[in-house]
Amino acid sequence: METKLITLNINGRTHQVALKPNVTLLRALRDLGYTDVKNGCEKGDCGACAVLLNGRAVNSCLVLAWQADGAEIITAAGLGTIGRPHPIQEALADSGGIQCGFCIPGIVIAVKALLDRNPHPAEEEIREAISGNLCRCTGYGLIVEGIKGITESAGSKESANL
Amino acid sequence: MTPFKIIGRPVRRFDALSKAVGATIFADDFKMPGMLHGKVLRSPYPSARIVRIDPRRARALPGVVCVLTAADIGYAKMVADIPGQTGQRERPRSETPVLAWDRVRYKGEAVALVAAETEETAEKALELIEVEYEPLPGVFDPLEAMKPGAPVVFEPDNIVARWRICKGDIEAGLAAADRIIENTYRVPFVEHAYIEPESGVAWVDERGVINIRVSTQVMEHFRTVARTIGVPQNRVRIQGAFIGGGFGGKEDIIVEVFLALLAMHTRRPVRLVYTREESILAHSKRHPYIMRYRTGVKLNGRITALQAELIADSGAYPYLSPYVSLYSTVMASGPYRIDNVWVDAVAVATNNPFTSAFRGFGGPQSCFAYERQMDEIARALGMDPLEVRRVNYLRTGDTTATGQVIRSAVLLEESARQALEALGERTPDRGPIKVGRGFASYFQSYGRLMWLHDTSQAWVGLELDGTVVIRCGAPDPGGGQLSSLCQIASEVLGVPMENIVAYTPDTALTPLAGTTTATRQLYMSGNAVLQAATAIRKTLLDRASKYFEEDPEDLDLADGRVFVKRDPDRSMPLADLARICAAEGLPLAHLALFKAPFRDPIDPETGQGDVFPDFTFGTFAVEVAVDTETGQVEVLKSVACHDVGRAINPAAVIGQIQGGSHQGLGYALMENLVVENGEIRTPSLSEYLIPTAVDYPTTQVILLESGTGMGPFGAKGIGEPALTPVAPAVANAVTDAIGVPINELPITPERVLRALGKL
Numbered sequence: 001m002e003t004k005l006i007t008l009n010i011n012g013r014t015h016q017v018a019l020k021p022n023v024t025l026l027r028a029l030r031d032l033g034y035t036d037v038k039n040g041c042e043k044g045d046c047g048a049c050a051v052l053l054n055g056r057a058v059n060s061c062l063v064l065a066w067q068a069d070g071a072e073i074i075t076a077a078g079l080g081t082i083g084r085p086h087p088i089q090e091a092l093a094d095s096g097g098i099q100c101g102f103c104i105p106g107i108v109i110a111v112k113a114l115l116d117r118n119p120h121p122a123e124e125e126i127r128e129a130i131s132g133n134l135c136r137c138t139g140y141g142l143i144v145e146g147i148k149g150i151t152e153s154a155g156s157k158e159s160a161n162l
Numbered sequence: 163m164t165p166f167k168i169i170g171r172p173v174r175r176f177d178a179l180s181k182a183v184g185a186t187i188f189a190d191d192f193k194m195p196g197m198l199h200g201k202v203l204r205s206p207y208p209s210a211r212i213v214r215i216d217p218r219r220a221r222a223l224p225g226v227v228c229v230l231t232a233a234d235i236g237y238a239k240m241v242a243d244i245p246g247q248t249g250q251r252e253r254p255r256s257e258t259p260v261l262a263w264d265r266v267r268y269k270g271e272a273v274a275l276v277a278a279e280t281e282e283t284a285e286k287a288l289e290l291i292e293v294e295y296e297p298l299p300g301v302f303d304p305l306e307a308m309k310p311g312a313p314v315v316f317e318p319d320n321i322v323a324r325w326r327i328c329k330g331d332i333e334a335g336l337a338a339a340d341r342i343i344e345n346t347y348r349v350p351f352v353e354h355a356y357i358e359p360e361s362g363v364a365w366v367d368e369r370g371v372i373n374i375r376v377s378t379q380v381m382e383h384f385r386t387v388a389r390t391i392g393v394p395q396n397r398v399r400i401q402g403a404f405i406g407g408g409f410g411g412k413e414d415i416i417v418e419v420f421l422a423l424l425a426m427h428t429r430r431p432v433r434l435v436y437t438r439e440e441s442i443l444a445h446s447k448r449h450p451y452i453m454r455y456r457t458g459v460k461l462n463g464r465i466t467a468l469q470a471e472l473i474a475d476s477g478a479y480p481y482l483s484p485y486v487s488l489y490s491t492v493m494a495s496g497p498y499r500i501d502n503v504w505v506d507a508v509a510v511a512t513n514n515p516f517t518s519a520f521r522g523f524g525g526p527q528s529c530f531a532y533e534r535q536m537d538e539i540a541r542a543l544g545m546d547p548l549e550v551r552r553v554n555y556l557r558t559g560d561t562t563a564t565g566q567v568i569r570s571a572v573l574l575e576e577s578a579r580q581a582l583e584a585l586g587e588r589t590p591d592r593g594p595i596k597v598g599r600g601f602a603s604y605f606q607s608y609g610r611l612m613w614l615h616d617t618s619q620a621w622v623g624l625e626l627d628g629t630v631v632i633r634c635g636a637p638d639p640g641g642g643q644l645s646s647l648c649q650i651a652s653e654v655l656g657v658p659m660e661n662i663v664a665y666t667p668d669t670a671l672t673p674l675a676g677t678t679t680a681t682r683q684l685y686m687s688g689n690a691v692l693q694a695a696t697a698i699r700k701t702l703l704d705r706a707s708k709y710f711e712e713d714p715e716d717l718d719l720a721d722g723r724v725f726v727k728r729d730p731d732r733s734m735p736l737a738d739l740a741r742i743c744a745a746e747g748l749p750l751a752h753l754a755l756f757k758a759p760f761r762d763p764i765d766p767e768t769g770q771g772d773v774f775p776d777f778t779f780g781t782f783a784v785e786v787a788v789d790t791e792t793g794q795v796e797v798l799k800s801v802a803c804h805d806v807g808r809a810i811n812p813a814a815v816i817g818q819i820q821g822g823s824h825q826g827l828g829y830a831l832m833e834n835l836v837v838e839n840g841e842i843r844t845p846s847l848s849e850y851l852i853p854t855a856v857d858y859p860t861t862q863v864i865l866l867e868s869g870t871g872m873g874p875f876g877a878k879g880i881g882e883p884a885l886t887p888v889a890p891a892v893a894n895a896v897t898d899a900i901g902v903p904i905n906e907l908p909i910t911p912e913r914v915l916r917a918l919g920k921l
Contacts, residue, residue, distance in 0.1 A: 035191035036184020038406075040357045041438040045847035048357055077184040089182035094174055096813030099821065100640025101181025102357040102406030108182060127855040134852060136356050136407050137640045139824030141860030142817050 006069040010034060011078025019065045025051070025058075028065040029075065036077040036105045040134070047133030050106035051075050057113035059132070076105030079112060087150055088112055095146025099137035107133045111147055120151050167720055169653045169875050172813035175645035176659065177404065177638070189377035189403040190361035194431035197363065198227055200424050201284040202434075203274040203291050204443065205266035208478075208513040208840025209300030209313065212264055212293060217274060220290040225283035228428045229291065230275040232263035235423055240390045242414060242481045244614060245380045245677060255316070258479045260390060260419055265298070267315055268478035268513055269840050270443035277424045277432050300513035302840050304475045305452070307510045315478055315511035322476040322509040323484030325491040327563050327769030335467025335502025339458025343539050347455065347531040348906040349889075351475075351835035352448035353844075354520060355852045356639075358406020359441040364421035365431035367399075371670075372422050375401040379408045379678045381635045381667050383415050387422050398422065402667035405678075408639035409825075410519030411445050413679050414481055439846050446518030447835055449474040449486055449509075453494075453531040458502075459539050463550040467502040468563075470494045470531070474524075476509040477516035483509040485611070486517070490524035492773050495563040496532035497574055497605035498554040503563040505769070513840045519679060521825065522882045525606045526889065533602035533890035534905060537897060547894070548578055551603055556779075562605075565770045570878070571868035573805040574603050574779050580864050581783035581803040589798055594791045597798070598899025601783035602887035607774035608681035608879025609872070612761035616682065619673035620690035622651055623751030624698055626744055628722050628737035630657050635667035635675040636687045641881055642814040643683045647691045649810055650874050654695035655702075656719030657736065673753060681879030684810065685775070686756055688874040693754035701750065705743050706734065776871060778878045780804030782823065782861075782887040788899040790918060793911030795831055795896055802888075803864040807871025807878030816863045819884045823861035826888020828853045834908050 003018040008028065015032055026049045029037045040048035042061045049060045052074040080086030085093070088111050098104050107130050114121055114129035121129065126147050127140070135143065180186045217229040232238070243256040262271050274291050278284035301307040307320040314320060336342060362376030372393065374384075384398040405412060417434045424432040436444060451474050458467040472490050476483035487509040494505045522529075536554075540547040555574040561567050581601060589597045610616040620634035630651055638644045648662040665672055675687045703714040706724045710717065710732060718727050725733035743750055764771035784800040802819050809815040832851055836843040844850035871878030893904045902917045915921045 035187070038188070038358070039190065039435075040359070041847050043438070043846065043848065045438075046357055075184065076182070080183050082179055082183055082185055085179055085183055089179065092182045093178035096172060096175075096178075096817050098175070098178040098181050099642070099817055100356070100358070100405060100407040101177065101186060102188065104181050105184040108184075124856075131854045131856045134355075134357055134847065134854065136354075136409070136825070136852060137821045138817055139820035139822075139853075139858075139860060140855040141820040142813070144855065144860065 004066060006066055008068060008073060009071065010073045011075060021064065021066055023065045024061050025063040025065045025068050026060040029060060034075050034077065037075050038102055038105060040102065047106045047110065048103050050109040050133065052109055052113060055116065057109050076108040079108060091146045091150040092143065095142045095149065097138050097142030097146045103133055103135040107143060115151065123148060167653055168649055169810055170812065173649060173659055173811055175642045175814065176648060177645060186404050188358060188406055189375060190435050192363050192375055194363055194365055197431040197433050198277040198279060198428055199281040199284045200420060200432045200434035201276045201288050202272050202420060203288045205262065205269060205271040205273055207266060207295050207297050208269040209298045210266050210295040211298055212262060212266065213296050214294040215274065216292040219292065220276065220287040223283065223287050223290055225279040226276065226287045227279065228277040228424060229287065230423055230427060232259065232261040235260060237263055238390050240415060240419060241386060242479065244482065244485060245383055245386065245413060253484060256480055268515055275420055275424055277428050300840050302512055302514055304473050304510035304512055307512050315513060320511040322480045322511050323487050325488050325507040325769060327491055327503055327505040329563050329565065329770065330502035332467055332469055332502050332504035336458045338466045340461045341459050341542055343457045343459065343535065343542055345455050345535060345538055345905055347453040347534055349451050349527050349530055350907055351450050351837055352520060352829055352833050353442055353835045353850050354409045354411030355847065355850065356407025356409060356411060359436040359438055360416045360445065361435040362417045362421050363431060363433045364425035366425050366429055371397050371399050372425055373399045373401060374418055374421050375403060376418055377403055377405045377412060378418065379405065379412045379637050379639055381637060381669050382674060382677065383418050384669050386415055387418050390419050391422050391426060399670045402637045404666060405637060405639035409521045410523065410679065413519040413677065414446055416445055442842060442845055442850065446481055447515050448520035449483065449517040449527065451527040453527065455531055455535045457535055457539060459543065461543060463543060463545050463553045465498060465500050465554050468495045468500050469504045472505065472507040474509045475514055475517060476511050477514045478511065479516045481516050481518035483517055486519065486524040490528045491769065492564055493525050493528045493605065494532065497556045497603055497779060499556055499560050500563065514837050515842060522606065522886050523680065525882065526886045529602065529604045529886045530890045530907065533887065534893055537600065537894045538903060548582065551578065564764060564773050566772045568777065570776050570870040571805060572779050573866050573868055577779065577781040577803040577805060577866060578603055581781045581801040584801040584862055584864060585783055585785055585799055589785060589787065594789060596788050596790055596899040597785065598788060598895045599785050600891050600894025600898050601781055602891040602894060603781045604887040605777040605779050606883040606886045607777050609685050609758050609775035610680045610682055612759055612772055612775060613763040615760045616676060616686065616758040617755055618675040618686035618690045619753060619755045620675060620687055620694050621673050621751060621753045622691060622694035622698060624655065624740050626737065626740050628657065628661065628735060628740055630655060630662040632662065632664040632691060633672040634664065634687050634691060635669065635672040636683050637667050637678040639678055641818060642811060643678060646684055646810045646814065647687060650688055650691050651695045654692065654699050657722055661722065681881040681883065684877055685873040685879055686758065688877065690754045690756040692874040693756055694752040697752040697754065698750060701743060701748050702739055705748060706739055776878065778804060778880060778883040780883060780887065782891040784891045784895050786892065786895040786899060788896055788914060790900060793914035795909055795914065797827060797858045799859065800861045801864060802861050803866065804880060804883060805866040805868050805878065806880045807873060808867050808869055808876045809865050810875065810877055812865065815865060815880055818880050819863045820861050822884020823888055824853050824858060826885045827858045827892065830889040830892035830907060831909050
C-alpha cells in the first residue's frame with residue numbers, strides 16, 4: 001500500500017504524517033502520542049476513542065486517518081489539562097463518577113459535543129449522548145449527576161465556554 | 163457528629179482529574195525506545211492434538227525478531243494456583259502449559275509467540291507459523307464431563323475440585339420439615355468486559371532484571387513469572403499501572419509470562435496488547451453453575467435443613483475454579499441460621515473457555531440460588547418474603563454453615579426494611595405490563611481465605627516540608643484504593659490530602675501489599691497504612707509533647723500543624739516538627755505489616771472451620787415492569803442498602819455500589835457469553851452486550867455504617883458485595899410480576915415468554 005502525506009490538526013498542533021490508507025485515526029493519534037485517546041475495542045462498540053472531528057464526536061477507530069486530512073481534531077487532553085481542566089473534566093472529577101477512568105476521555109468528548117449543541121440538556125439527553133460510551137465501573141449514575149451539575153451551574157455562566 | 167476529620171467525607175480522589183484530562187499513563191500508553199510488538203498464536207480448535215508446529219517460515223519473514231514455541235521455552239508450565247499467597251502449600255494439578263505442544267484444550271489456547279518490529283509484521287508472522295492439528299472429541303457440558311467414558315480434558319479425570327459441608331444432621335432436618343422446596347437454578351458464562359484490554363510492556367534492564375509494566379490486580383505474579391521462566395525471583399520486577407478495570411479478570415497471569423519470555427529472548431523491549439476479541443478469547447470468565455437446592459421449612463417459615471448441589475464449569479484449566487467453588491460452597495446456605503446443612507460442590511473440566519475469578523468469586527452464583535429459593539419458600543407457604551427471611555436471618559454470634567461465628571454487626575433486617583421502604587409507592591400494572599417487586603439479602607466475605615495467611619505492607623513517610631509519601635504495593639483497578647490510603651494517612655497525620663502522594667505499585671519500590679482481589683485492599687492495606695501512620699504520629703506527638711510541655715494525649719494533628727487541643731493557638735507547623743525530629747534522628751518513616759487472622763484449613767470431610775475474616779451484609783431491592791406480550795423487562799427503580807462498616811470516602815463507596823448494581827443488572831437481564839461446542843458466539847462487544855447509560859436507572863444507595871468491620875475505622879469491604887444480591891432480586895421481582903418462577907439467567911425476553919408458556 002502507498003503512503004500519503006496528510007495533515008492532522010490535533011489540539012491546535014499541526015502534524016504532517018505519511019500514512020497508509022488503512023490506518024485508522026485512532027492508530028494515528030496514539031502513534032503521535034495522543035494516548036488520552038483510548039483503544040477499547042477498535043470497532044465502534046465502546047466509545048473510549050471518541051474525539052471531536054470538526055466539532056462532531058466520532059469514534060476515531062471508525063475513521064480512517066486519510067479522512068481526517070486537514071480536519072480539526074480535538075481530544076480530551078486538548079480540552080483541558082491538570083493545571084487548567086475543562087469544566088466538564090472538573091465536574092467529572094468532583095462527581096465521584098471516575099473509577100478506572102479508561103472510558104472517561106471518550107465521555108468527556110461526548111459531553112462536550114452534547115453541550116456545544118444543547119447547553120441545557122435534560123437527564124435523558126445526557127444519557128443518550130453518552131450511550132455510545134461503555135463504562136463498566138460506575139453504572140453511569142455519578143457521571144450523569146456530574147454532568148447535570150455543570151449544565152445547571154452553567155445557567156448563569158457563559159455556556160460558550162463549555 | 164463524626165469524630166473524624168476527613169474519614170467519611172466524599173473527597174475528590176487524587177487520580178480523578180488526571181484520568182479526566184487523559185494524563186494517566188495506562189499500560190497500553192507506555193512506550194520504550196526500540197520496542198518490539200508481540201503477538202500470540204492461538205488454537206482454532208477447542209480440543210485437538212498438535213501433530214506438528216513449524217515456525218521456520220515465520221522466522222524467515224523480514225522484521226520478525228523472535229518466534230517462540232513450547233520447544234523453545236523448555237515446555238514451560240505455569241502454576242496457576244491462588245496468586246500472591248504467602249503461607250500456603252501448592253494445590254496439585256494446578257499447572258497450565260505456557261504454550262501448548264501436544265494438545266490444545268480450549269479454543270484460543272496459546273500455541274506460539276512472535277515479536278516483530280511492527281505489529282503488522284507480527285500479525286503476518288502468525289499466519290506463517292504452520293500448525294497441524296488433529297481435532298479430538300471435546301466435552302462441553304459439565305454434566306456430560308462427569309459421566310464415565312466422557313473425553314478427559316486432563317488426566318486423571320474431569321473433576322477439578324470437590325467440596326463438602328456437613329453441619330448438623332441433614333436427614334433429621336429434612337424429616338422435621340413441614341414442607342420441602344426443591345428447585346434447580348442455572349447461571350451462564352459472564353465476561354468481565356473491562357474497557358481496557360490486557361496490555362503491557364517488558365524489557366530487561368541493566369541489572370539483568372526483567373521489568374514488566376502491566377495492567378494487573380496482582381503484583382506478586384513476579385514470583386510465578388520467575389518460576390515459570392526459570393530465573394530467580396529477584397530478577398523479575400512488576401510495575402503496576404493504573405488498571406482500566408479488572409473485576410477479577412486481571413487476577414490470573416495473562417500477558418506477563420509472554421512478555422517476560424519475549425523480552426528475555428530478544429533482549430529488547432516488547433509490547434503486547436490484546437485486541438478486544440483476543441481479550442474475550444484469552445482471559446477467564448465467570449463460572450456457569452447448575453445449582454440444585456432442597457430446603458426443609460416449618461409452616462412458620464423457619465428453615466430446618468438446606469441441601470445443595472453445586473456444579474461449576476471450570477473450563478479447560480483449573481485456574482481459580484477450586485477456590486471459586488469453595489466460596490460458593492461456604493456461602494451456599496446464605497445469611498441464614500440453619501442447623502442442618504449439606505452442600506456438595508464440584509468444579510468440572512470441559513473444553514470450554516476457562517473460568518476463574520470474577521467479582522464475587524462464586525458468591526453471586528450461590529446467592530442467585532439461595533435467594534430465589536427464599537422467595538419460592540415464601541410462595542409455597544403463602545408468606546411475605548421479608549417475614550420468611552426475618553425468622554431465619556443470621557445475627558451476631560450465630561454460626562455459619564461452616565461453624566464460623568459471626569462477630570461483626572449483622573444489619574440484614576435493617577437493610578431489607580430500608581431498601582424496601584425506599585422503593586416507595588408501588589407502580590400499578592398497565593394492561594399487559596405487569597409490575598413486580600423483589601429483593602435479595604446476602605452475605606459476602608471480604609479478605610482472603612484465612613489459611614492463606616494474608617498480609618499487607620505499607621510504608622508511610624513524612625517529608626521535611628510536612629508532606630507525606632505512601633509506598634504500598636496495592637494495585638488500583640478503579641475502586642480508589644490508593645486515594646483511600648491517602649485519606650487514612652491524612653486523618654491520622656493531620657496532613658491535607660493534596661499534600662500526600664501515593665505511588666502506584668511497583669515491586670521494586672513499594673512494599674508488597676497483596677492482591678487487589680477478594681475485597682481485601684481497604685481492609686488489609688488500609689490497616690497497614692493506619693499502622694504506619696499511627697507509628698509516625700506517635701513519634702511526632704511524643705517529640706511535640708516535650709516542646710509544648712504537654713502530655714501527648716493533649717496534643718493533636720490537623721491542617722498540617724501540631725497543636726494543644728485545649729489551646730489551639732499553641733501550635734507549630736508539621737514541617738518544623740519534622741525538621742526537629744529529623745535533626746535528632748527520630749524516625750519519620752515507618753514500614754508496617756498488617757496480618758489478617760490466620761487459621762488452619764477447614765476440615766476436608768465436613769467443611770467445618772473458620773474460613774474468612776468477616777462478612778459484609780446487605781439487601782438489594784428492585785421494582786420491574788414486565789411486558790407480558792414481548793417478554794421485555796424494564797427496571798423501574800432499584801435500591802441497594804449495605805452495611806459498609808464505615809464509608810471512608812462515601813463518593814467512592816456509592817460509586818462502587820452503583821457500579822456493582824449495574825453489573826448485577828446486566829448479569830440479571832442481558833449478559834450471556836454464549837458458548838457452543840467450545841466456541842464463543844459472542845466474541846466482541848457488538849455481540850456481548852453490557853449495560854449502557856440508557857438501559858437502567860441509577861440505583862439508589864443507602865449506606866449503613868455499623869463501625870464493626872475489621873478494616874480501618876471499622877470499615878467492611880464493598881467491592882464484590884455490591885454485585886452479589888442484584889440478580890436474584892431481579893429474578894424475584896420478575897417472578898413476582900408474572901407469577902411464574904424464573905430460575906435461570908439472564909432473564910431475556912425469550913426466557914420470560916417461555917416461562918409464560920408463550921413460546
